[in-house]
Amino acid sequence: MTQEAASKLIEGATGAWEVVIGLEVHAQISSNAKLFSGASTEFGAEPNQNVSLVDAAMPGMLPVINKKCVEQAVRTGLGLKAQINLRSVFDRKNYFYPDLPQGYQISQYKHPIVGEGAVLIDLPGGEMKTVGIERLHMEQDAGKSLHDQHPSMSFVDLNRSGVALMEIVTKPDMRSSEEAQAFVRKLRAILRYLGTCDGNMEQGSMRADVNVSVRKPGEPFGTRCEIKNVNSIRFVGLAIEYEARRQIDLIEDGGTVDQETRLFDIKTGKTRSMRSKEEAHDYRYFPDPDLLPLVFSQEWVDEIAKGLPELPDEKRERFIREYALSPYDASVLVSEKAIASFYEEVAETSDPKAAANWVTGDFFGALNKAGLTIESSPVSAKQLSELINLIQDGTISGRIAKEVFELMFDSGDDPAKIVEEKGLRQVTDTGAIEKAVDEVIAANPDKVEQVKEKPKMIGWFVGQVMKSTSGKANPQTVNELLAEKLGVSSDN
Amino acid sequence: MTDLTKLTLAEARDKLKAKEITSSELTGAYIKEMEGARALNAYVLETADKAAEMAKASDARLQKGEGGPLEGIPLGIKDLFCTEGVRTTACSHILDGFTPTYESTVTSQLWRDGAVMLGKLNNDEFAMGSSNETSYYGAVTNPWKGKGEDKALVPGGSSGGSSAAVAARTALAATATDTGGSIRQPAAFTGTVGIKPTYGRCSRWGIVAFASSLDQAGPITRTVRDAAIMLKSMSGYDPKDSTSVDQPVPDFEKALTGDIKGLKVGIPREYRVEGMPEEIEKLWTQGIDWLKAAGAEIVDVSLPHTKYALPAYYIVAPAEASSNLARYDGVRYGLRVEGKDITDMYEKTRAAGFGAEVKRRVLIGTYVLSAGYYDAYYIKAQKIRTLIAQDFKQAYEKVDVLLTPTAPSDAFGIGEKTDDPLSMYLNDVFTVTVNLAGLPGISLPAGLSARGLPLGLQLIGRAFDEETLLRTAGVLEEAAGFNAEPDAWWRA
Numbered sequence: 013m014t015q016e017a018a019s020k021l022i023e024g025a026t027g028a029w030e031v032v033i034g035l036e037v038h039a040q041i042s043s044n045a046k047l048f049s050g051a052s053t054e055f056g057a058e059p060n061q062n063v064s065l066v067d068a069a070m071p072g073m074l075p076v077i078n079k080k081c082v083e084q085a086v087r088t089g090l091g092l093k094a095q096i097n098l099r100s101v102f103d104r105k106n107y108f109y110p111d112l113p114q115g116y117q118i119s120q121y122k123h124p125i126v127g128e129g130a131v132l133i134d135l136p137g138g139e140m141k142t143v144g145i146e147r148l149h150m151e152q153d154a155g156k157s158l159h160d161q162h163p164s165m166s167f168v169d170l171n172r173s174g175v176a177l178m179e180i181v182t183k184p185d186m187r188s189s190e191e192a193q194a195f196v197r198k199l200r201a202i203l204r205y206l207g208t209c210d211g212n213m214e215q216g217s218m219r220a221d222v223n224v225s226v227r228k229p230g231e232p233f234g235t236r237c238e239i240k241n242v243n244s245i246r247f248v249g250l251a252i253e254y255e256a257r258r259q260i261d262l263i264e265d266g267g268t269v270d271q272e273t274r275l276f277d278i279k280t281g282k283t284r285s286m287r288s289k290e291e292a293h294d295y296r297y298f299p300d301p302d303l304l305p306l307v308f309s310q311e312w313v314d315e316i317a318k319g320l321p322e323l324p325d326e327k328r329e330r331f332i333r334e335y336a337l338s339p340y341d342a343s344v345l346v347s348e349k350a351i352a353s354f355y356e357e358v359a360e361t362s363d364p365k366a367a368a369n370w371v372t373g374d375f376f377g378a379l380n381k382a383g384l385t386i387e388s389s390p391v392s393a394k395q396l397s398e399l400i401n402l403i404q405d406g407t408i409s410g411r412i413a414k415e416v417f418e419l420m421f422d423s424g425d426d427p428a429k430i431v432e433e434k435g436l437r438q439v440t441d442t443g444a445i446e447k448a449v450d451e452v453i454a455a456n457p458d459k460v461e462q463v464k465e466k467p468k469m470i471g472w473f474v475g476q477v478m479k480s481t482s483g484k485a486n487p488q489t490v491n492e493l494l495a496e497k498l499g500v501s502s503d504n
Numbered sequence: 505m506t507d508l509t510k511l512t513l514a515e516a517r518d519k520l521k522a523k524e525i526t527s528s529e530l531t532g533a534y535i536k537e538m539e540g541a542r543a544l545n546a547y548v549l550e551t552a553d554k555a556a557e558m559a560k561a562s563d564a565r566l567q568k569g570e571g572g573p574l575e576g577i578p579l580g581i582k583d584l585f586c587t588e589g590v591r592t593t594a595c596s597h598i599l600d601g602f603t604p605t606y607e608s609t610v611t612s613q614l615w616r617d618g619a620v621m622l623g624k625l626n627n628d629e630f631a632m633g634s635s636n637e638t639s640y641y642g643a644v645t646n647p648w649k650g651k652g653e654d655k656a657l658v659p660g661g662s663s664g665g666s667s668a669a670v671a672a673r674t675a676l677a678a679t680a681t682d683t684g685g686s687i688r689q690p691a692a693f694t695g696t697v698g699i700k701p702t703y704g705r706c707s708r709w710g711i712v713a714f715a716s717s718l719d720q721a722g723p724i725t726r727t728v729r730d731a732a733i734m735l736k737s738m739s740g741y742d743p744k745d746s747t748s749v750d751q752p753v754p755d756f757e758k759a760l761t762g763d764i765k766g767l768k769v770g771i772p773r774e775y776r777v778e779g780m781p782e783e784i785e786k787l788w789t790q791g792i793d794w795l796k797a798a799g800a801e802i803v804d805v806s807l808p809h810t811k812y813a814l815p816a817y818y819i820v821a822p823a824e825a826s827s828n829l830a831r832y833d834g835v836r837y838g839l840r841v842e843g844k845d846i847t848d849m850y851e852k853t854r855a856a857g858f859g860a861e862v863k864r865r866v867l868i869g870t871y872v873l874s875a876g877y878y879d880a881y882y883i884k885a886q887k888i889r890t891l892i893a894q895d896f897k898q899a900y901e902k903v904d905v906l907l908t909p910t911a912p913s914d915a916f917g918i919g920e921k922t923d924d925p926l927s928m929y930l931n932d933v934f935t936v937t938v939n940l941a942g943l944p945g946i947s948l949p950a951g952l953s954a955r956g957l958p959l960g961l962q963l964i965g966r967a968f969d970e971e972t973l974l975r976t977a978g979v980l981e982e983a984a985g986f987n988a989e990p991d992a993w994w995r996a
Contacts, residue, residue, distance in 0.1 A: 296878075298823060
């Protein structure tokens with residue numbers, strides 16, 4: 013076992029345990045219309061506004077597949093480096109629920125549209141790991157039951173009824189909550205790059221069923237529990253942590269894990285039983301006789317493949333190659349399509365390495381602090397690149413640049429304007445700097461003595477000079493002058 | 505019966521076009537007949553006012569020399585077809601008061617072509633039955649009675665309202681649907697013509713579903729020519745039905761050339777079932793002789809899997825029905841019986857809303873799709889279905905059309921078989937194979953039984969070759985010269 017693998021184990025009373033995780037992610041397909049009807053999929057409409065006769069399961073209504081949704085599923089399959097099945101079948105999953113008007117969900121059971129694939133996830137420290145994809149299939153979403161609208165009745169909103177979902181099922185390849193979270197993050201990034209799902213978990217566009225089991229390293233898989241409908245990456249982590257510990261404690265106390273479906277309670281941070289295996293529904297799957305098998309040509313798939321954008325992994329490789337970035341910086345920058353695009357715009361007209369430092373450093377910091385997304389950033393990529401160029405051409409120092417950046421972030425003004433208005437232009441006039449250097453040396457004879465013993469002390473003199481010039485002095489020049497006048501090497 | 509109601513659809517059409525009669529006169533005569541025949545219980549909803557209005561509009565068009573192929577023709581519509589603004593219940597209590605906001609594709613095409621709606625016709629509840637006795641609105645009585653008998657007979661089913669209305673001349677023609685024989689068997693029991701076209705020929709959109717992979721719409725008419733005229737208007741590709749087939753619709757009337765010289769007619773030996781009444785056997789032989797005399801070549805063929813058709817049908821049809829009927833849950837429309845919680849409401853609503861035969865089939869269907877039984881029943885039935893289709897395919901390598909009896913007996917008495925579902929199901933023995941294979945079939949009256957009741961012969965054609973079917977039926981019709989009529993005992 014490698015060092016990394018060992019570090020993921022969970023310590024129990026009887027020794028180390030390994031947690032095994034598989035995910036079923038439900039991702040809403042980005043499309044204007046539903047999977048089998050022409051009704052709108054727009055988020056936030058009044059209840060029951062986006063409902064066609066088909067979605068409400070009126071008598072005699074029939075589903076007709078939305079080609080756009082099929083295309084999106086194929087595009088996703090290609091993005092997951094998965095096998096595309098040219099023939100797939102829609103089945104009916106039968107159960108009664110008020111927000112399921114047909115009394116069945118149209119899904120794909122035995123013959124999904126996408127088969128096995130792989131997703132490369134990024135782990136802390138630049139480590140990468142492959143998580144296998146078992147399958148991807150299309151299915152209808154259900155409506156929503158509203159239990160808080162009336163004292164004795166529940167209301168039903170069918171706006172989501174029939175909305176197209178992709179269920180993406182992984183192999184049980186993850187071994188820690190961090191890996192599971194990294195998978196969801198990576199999957200979301202891929203879907204967003206592809207434009208096949210907006211990935212907005214808070215709006216319900218993406219949610220995960222998490223399968224968790226534990227075992228002693230090297231032993232066969234333990235009995236798993238499925239935690240349903242986890243709707244944020246943070247909760248995915250918390251649910252796994254709790255559930256793994258619960259199962260370990262249970263087994264170590266002499267109990268056994270029952271295969272069951274559980275719910276994660278965000279208030280308590282605990283999972284609780286929803287239904288046992290015995291209570292599991294018999295969904296009576298059978299091929300939907302209202303729909304013919306879904307068949308398309310390899311040529312059509314090839315056509316879609318041609319239109320695929322550059323995906324995070326390829327982009328990461330290119331950033332490392334073209335911009336000489338570290339693998340870590342490259343991973344951070346490609347994690348979101350919007351970030352990668354922003355970075356590339358900055359790097360196009362300024363030093364790529366400095367651009368990476370600025371984007372991942374001060375820029376992200378300011379966004380986080382302000383609670384803003386990259387789309388709503390007050391500083392544009394063009395402005396950031398201008399700032400970097402002002403440093404590069406010696407107009408301002410790196411230290412002043414940080415100050416300028418803060419002003420840019422607050423005002424949205426161009427860096428050149430701020431530098432001019434505030435008089436922040438770097439002093440490169442050797443005479444002026446020399447004067448400041450001489451003043452500092454003259455005022456501190458004791459320190460002059462000390463620096464002879466300890467050349468590193470030159471840093472203190474640099475600081476004093478910078479302070480007296482309000483940071484505008486060119487640090488390079490200050491260093492050189494001090495070294496000369498104090499008789500020490502400036503390489504320290 | 506007036507002179508106007510003696511006309512066939514083709515004759516009435518020609519007289520309307522020639523302005524010899526008006527639609528208002530014709531429709532008025534039919535309304536009078538309809539209202540005078542309530543003892544038959546063929547109509548579950550009369551729409552006399554709507555009919556008068558539509559007739560008036562037709563007359564206006566006819567006056568100007570305009571109008572479609574069915575301009576001014578008064579029709580009865582099976583209650584399985586959703587009609588906009590006109591109550592549609594599939595003759596089930598569970599659809600109490602349901603008034604669609606939409607028009608089925610088939611009926612909308614009839615109105616497009618100028619037809620006039622007299623009202624909604626009775627049928628077995630959700631088309632589940634062979635005698636029209638399972639209707640929530642009560643049994644339909646066959647206009648025919650046995651010689652010297654007063655016993656009320658069934659008109660066949662499930663399209664018993666359609667067959668009775670046409671036989672009693674209370675509609676010039678009627679729409680019907682056929683899942684296992686529901687057009688052809690009622691036609692045979694009432695001395696009318698009924699054609700079930702190839703699966704996919706008529707759109708199922710807006711027809712209350714029974715078994716989606718078997719259901720097809722078709723007409724019940726007085727003559728083969730009338731059937732050809734009706735079928736043309738009812739047929740056509742509909743993008744709203746994924747199982748409808750994009751095939752050109754021929755002018756079926758032009759196919760009635762009367763010339764079948766050299767036509768190869770197959771006689772499937774497996775249709776000579778045990779216990780078949782001698783008079784049916786005789787009629788079949790008579791049919792063979794008529795075709796021979798018209799220049800057809802008779803060929804013995806084998807359809808070896810015929811004996812498995814009925815069991816396979818009674819697995820596939822209930823399986824699909826159990827799922828199709830799940831939408832009737834009391835949540836959105838139709839009947840609701842309040843309960844203490846949602847499950848109680850479902851149970852009470854469905855217990856009160858469905859009749860015994862529908863419940864039986866929902867139970868059978870649920871059972872055969874259940875985990876552990878699915879392979880043994882549903883999958884096996886699907887395999888049989890494939891074998892039956894292959895039987896026909898092989899037969900059609902040797903012949904152009906097949907000739908069989910339509911039903912194994914003449915009309916039976918109301919109440920005679922209601923306690924014996926198996927003997928009721930046997931009514932479909934000659935017709936279900938056609939649905940399982942998706943082929944077109946037509947029943948036409950060919951003679952009278954010893955009791956003086958009509959008997960039908962069935963022709964089965966190649967997929968999408970309704971033309972050969974109709975041409976052959978026309979020749980048989982001519983040869984049989986069936987012109988018997990029931991005594992109008994029902995007249996109020």
